[in-house]
Amino acid sequence: MSDPATIRYFGIPGFAVLWLLTLVSFFLFGARVLRYVNTLRKARAENRWRNLPRRIWLFVVNVLGQGRLFGEWVIGIAHFLIFWAFVFYAASFFWNLIRGLFPFLPIPYADDVGWMAFALVAFGILGLVALAVAAVRRYIFTPTGLERSGDATLILTLITLVLVTSLVGHWSRESAPQVAKAMWWLHMAIVLGFMAYLPYSKHLHLLASPFGVLFGALKPGGIPPASEGASRREEFTWRELFNGLACAECGRCERACPAFQSGEPLSPKVLMHHFKELVRASGNGHDGKSFVGDVVQRAEIWACRTCYSCMDRCPVFNEHIPVLVEMRRYLVSQGDMDAQLQGALTNLTRYGNSFGTSPRARAKWTQGLDFKIKDARKEPVDYLWFVGDYASFDPRLQPATRSAARVFQGAGLDFGILYDGEQNSGNDVRRVGEEGLGEMLADKNRQAFGLAQFQQTVTTDPHSYQALKNEYGAADEANGSQRPVFHYTEVVDRLMADGRLPVQNRLTLKATYHDPCYLGRYNNIYDAPRRILQRLGVDVVEMPRARADSYCCGAGGGKIWMEDAPGTSVRPAQSRVLEAATLPGVDTLVVSCPKDLVMFQDALKTAQLEGRLVVKEMMELVEEACIPRKE
Amino acid sequence: MPGNIWVLAEQWRGKVSEITYEALALGREVADQLGVRLEAVLLGHKVKDLAGTLGCAASVFYVDHPMLAEPIADLQADALTQLVKARKPQAILIPLTNVSLGVGTLQAEQLGLPVVNFCKDLRVVDGKLQAECIMYGGKIETTVTAPGETVVIGLGPGARPADKGRATQAPPVEDVTVTLPEKTGVRLTRYVEPEAGDVDITQKDVLVAVGRGIQSQDNLALAEELAAAMDGAVCGSRPVIDQGWLGLTRQVGKSGLTVKPKIYLALGISGAPEHVEGMKDASLIVAVNTDSQAPIFSVAHFGIVADVMDVIPALTDAVKSKKG
């Protein structure tokens, strides 16, 4: 094929035309990108550079390897192919562009190089097949939460044309050089055009998402850096605003969100879109409307359970929970919340628990035991048992808490509790946006820890587990000790493995296990609970949404303290028990989080499944199987 | 010479309040024990006929003044002080109600007299009056005595059954004049009636009362169903009305209505004194609450420790199947 760059078109050399197109395209692209960068620079600072090696690894797995896309495997494979085809074609494009702009350079065009031409054809064909699969999925089997926007259609068409022009150009090189040349120009024009259009479209995610992954969260948490909350663009951090740019609007988050699935106004995807609009908007980005309240409604902000399903599966590592917490912080600073939540926070401030019960009553649940639990503040213990609010105060949960005590005692564990020195761990308080209160509770707990002598902590509450293990840590360092924190499933698993908790009385149950959000997605504990159940003799049947796909009971994020949202269809807990009830032969739903127990027990009533299923705390089953009953 | 026992007869909008009769019953008892007279003080404008119901007292002092047409604490205290100064009673029982709150305090301070609030009973010990008072929202009982010749007693509801203070015979009435300022810093301009409710809960035999334990407005519908099944009506404690889930005409308690139904189901109601005041005379009280220590269980005849939302549907079913 003759050199398109040197041929004259109406007297103008090809490379001149190319320069013109390139300058226009780069200018449009650059201007837009620069505007985004400037907007981000005016936002709050946030350091996302820590632990660069790990970040690079995440990049390799999730960008180059397209890791999270494979959560939905058909589109996962297709997108992997599209991605690599795109990468390859982008490389080839720049190669060709340099050669075209500087025709004097002694390098061939990419398509003139044998192995390159082969790769282009191979990726081209694979890419087109993948695009066809994607198109069928998008337009015929449209998944919920996927909008068939004009923008998306345009992009798909453009990418297809990019590949097609290249392939047609390649195959017509010999047979129809004119066609090949036309294809070459069409290809370059489309790519340059695509590049100019890219920062204005949803495909900005192409540029942004690799950075999103690189600067993503290294481990599950969801708490934004210290702030008084955010309601205007500059009050968010650059990373929080960045979510909007990286979002590809794929809808995976929405499909997994328990709030959205029960008909509440929160869609994590739409939330990301709000941020995209916020970043894009000119001026103050408002037109007189306030971002918090008008654009993002209060009902959206308060609906989140912080279950982490959205962030766990987002292929571009978007962070939905921190932006919600920032907005909650703002609302809390204004005293803008429903009366029930206000009551819970007032109680937590004053009594250290959300129930409004005297802190002196915290250990009353121990009265049903025939032994006295050590007071860790008065005598040294091996394990400090951090019981948690609900397990201590809720009468429906106290029997399970006593089971746990009897299991620990029966296994010969040297344990103690803090009695009235224990406060709410603050996990949900921080996620509701009352950071000052969260800090105060943590300080009080740390003071109590300081008075006690213990080697390690065990807790029966996954929410407390998250706080104690991952969020109290910094201060523990100040104390000079970083003592391990365990959930009871980890401890019981080890006790059983060590033979210190033999099964005396095998249970012949067919049961299913619900992975709590804060144990599973937040802390990756999936196997220990299952091992325990299997050792007990339980036939464990998995629900369709198991392990990292586990469906939240609906109580997290402070939701259990808020008034019920009106007009919801099937509440998350109801959906979950109905799911458990679909499993043939299963009559028991096993949980390992106190809030799960009460949420599912209530849900059995509303779903009218009371004869069909019972909910059991795992410790109750462990006690039944391992602790001989005293006659 | 010890003075007599006085009762400030509370009248409002043309009626003598029930607590007045409770006070008369108690005052009569105490006066008899002390060997002195029980006298009633009736303040108002053109309400002399109301004095006829105060026969439990040996006599009534009727003070008529246009400025006393509506109960204003400053003015009532002024009028009362003039009588007290002249006649020096030993004790003045003044109801602690929304109508009369403040009268006792003001009147006592004008003469430097002691005041005892939250009184639920009076006893005579060694010829001296002792007041038994209920404080801290019902949690503590304090017995006190006051020095001096006159004590002002702020009387809470329920000291004696009102019927004991009613009498068939009209007492002798003495007209008393007082001087009152012509203008005052506090003036009633009008009464604001609550929005007309569809139901008069004071006329219902069965009341299904809901409190905080009902948890949300959506659950009211279930309470309505239960009430309908029992031919009753739904009413509520203050928190439910404050939330706007029920109208003011459905409020039972100190600032609401006093009811005496045949059946009162107290669902998710803790039993704060302000609420109990309004329903303690119901014939049969059944309380449901998750807290076994809730004060309502001391007032109720039957109690169930359970979640209200579990009991309501079950009870509705049971009632419906019983009725066939």
Next chain:
Amino acid sequence: MNILVLLRMVPDVVEELEIAPDGKRLDTEFLRMILSESDDHALEEALILKERHGGKVTVLATAAPDIDDVLFAALAKGADRVVKIAGGDGGLSAREAAHVFAFTLQKEAGLLPADLILTGVQAIDDLDSLIAPLVGHLLRLPYLGIVTQVAVGEGAKVATVLKEYSGGVRGEFEVSLPAVLGIQAAEKPPRYVPVAKVRAAMKSSKIDAIAAPDLAAANRSLLEVIEMKKPEVTGHAEMLEGAPEAVSSKLVGILSERGLL
């Protein structure tokens, strides 16, 4: 507008109240104090009026354990000045507190004249007096109690005030200002103030501490406590046990036996 709010702490009944060994007072070992509920509403009403009409809100409180937290929270909510009257440490009776307030208001510079003095309608331990009418009397100001709404007229000369009666009836009053009002409930429930804001107030603001006046004997509590005790549980409900269905049928049985169904 210049609004004064009078606050007191009362025993928190969420804790079990115990009697001291002498049988005449509360045992203070586990006693916690909390802001009197209607005083909290009085503060809220004052803040609402300030937001509406402008002006200043000054809060006065008699010293008691944990009163500092309450005063800093009041500053964080929008009060302009908070004054703690030391002495008595929570042991003042209502009458004594009212005399202390009245004396302080008259003697301390910068407090009077005020347009409105707001305080709670009644506290759970107002055994020997009520603050609002007594302060009104001592300052020779009009008083109205059980107030649920305050509308201040032009020039802050008159307020239109709603007072609660029973049966849901309310009375509309014209009260000439300045006046003392005993607040039953603020127009809106007391606002939430985040812990961080209270802590910020602790760092940036201060509480004016004033010594309490020496009260003349005539102004002290005139009552003598003979005995303080926990009430005998005179009656208790007969408890019905069992699952909701079982209990319901038992109950229905009882009702029909008595001819009530």
